[in-house]
Amino acid sequence: MDRRWYYRVMGKIRDAARTRTKIMEAARDEFAAHGLAGARIEAIARRAGLSKQLLYHYFPSKEALFQEILEHKFGQLLVSPPDEKGPGALFRQRFASAAVDPVWVRFMTWEAAERAAEGEIAAEAQRRASLARGAELIAAQQAEGVLPAELPTELLQLAIHALALYPLGFPQMTRMITGKVPTDPEFQAEWAAFLDDLARRIVRED
Numbered sequence: 001m002d003r004r005w006y007y008r009v010m011g012k013i014r015d016a017a018r019t020r021t022k023i024m025e026a027a028r029d030e031f032a033a034h035g036l037a038g039a040r041i042e043a044i045a046r047r048a049g050l051s052k053q054l055l056y057h058y059f060p061s062k063e064a065l066f067q068e069i070l071e072h073k074f075g076q077l078l079v080s081p082p083d084e085k086g087p088g089a090l091f092r093q094r095f096a097s098a099a100v101d102p103v104w105v106r107f108m109t110w111e112a113a114e115r116a117a118e119g120e121i122a123a124e125a126q127r128r129a130s131l132a133r134g135a136e137l138i139a140a141q142q143a144e145g146v147l148p149a150e151l152p153t154e155l156l157q158l159a160i161h162a163l164a165l166y167p168l169g170f171p172q173m174t175r176m177i178t179g180k181v182p183t184d185p186e187f188q189a190e191w192a193a194f195l196d197d198l199a200r201r202i203v204r205e206d
Contacts, residue, residue: 020058022048024072027065032103035110036066070123073104074130087146087203088196090138094164095195099188105168131157148203163195 026047030039041062045052059065084092098105111122121127135157141147147156167174167182174180180187 016058019050019054023050023055023058023065024069028069028107029103031066031069031110032106035114036062037114067122069107071126074123074126085146086196086200087141088199090141090147091160091163091195091199092192094160095167095188095192098164098168099182102168102183105165108165109169146203147199151202163198167191 023044027039027044030044030047034040034043039062041055042052044062044065045055048055059068115121135153138147138157138160139153142149142151142153142156167187171182174182174187178187178190180190182188182191
């Protein structure tokens with residue numbers, strides 16, 4: 001094999017992968033700031049430092065880019081058991097993972113605002129698979145007696161997501177109610193402690 005040919009080909013593949021990643025990161029930020037309807041291909045290209053023509057070489061439309069961002073995110077998302085034990089562990093873990101990436105939470109908030117609840121869900125298969133893994137963890141903790149077995153697993157999962165995402169998805173409400181922004185480490189510590197205490201209170205002691 002011609003080594004020079006091989007390295008040229010591999011270099012082009014790596015460059016294409018880096019460019020694709022750069023476009024997706026820029027698009028995620030643009031969608032988070034303006035929503036799918038308000039985002040512009042020109043603005044995404046500027047964020048990525050690329051021409052609009054090059055962006056279209058990788059993605060045929062804004063909608064295709066939106067779809068791929070979701071598929072990539074949920075395809076790689078790993079839902080693992082919490083390192084700590086106790087009823088509040090899953091509550092705190094879900095909030096902590098969301099707090100690491102508030103831009104992604106804003107992205108999801110825009111999607112919810114712009115798309116009807118009964119309409120098509122982008123990357124639905126990947127997202128359902130991710131949620132199913134989370135439900136399995138909750139069900140396992142219910143079977144172990146860590147979380148209340150009498151609560152419907154799907155509703156408990158929805159409550160965990162709501163408690164984790166609401167302060168980040170609606171930062172204006174968090175600030176008006178608590179006087180702190182959700183990115184404030186002090187607020188995050190207080191909310192994590194609250195989630196831990198709340199989870200303990202919903203567990204019935206024998």
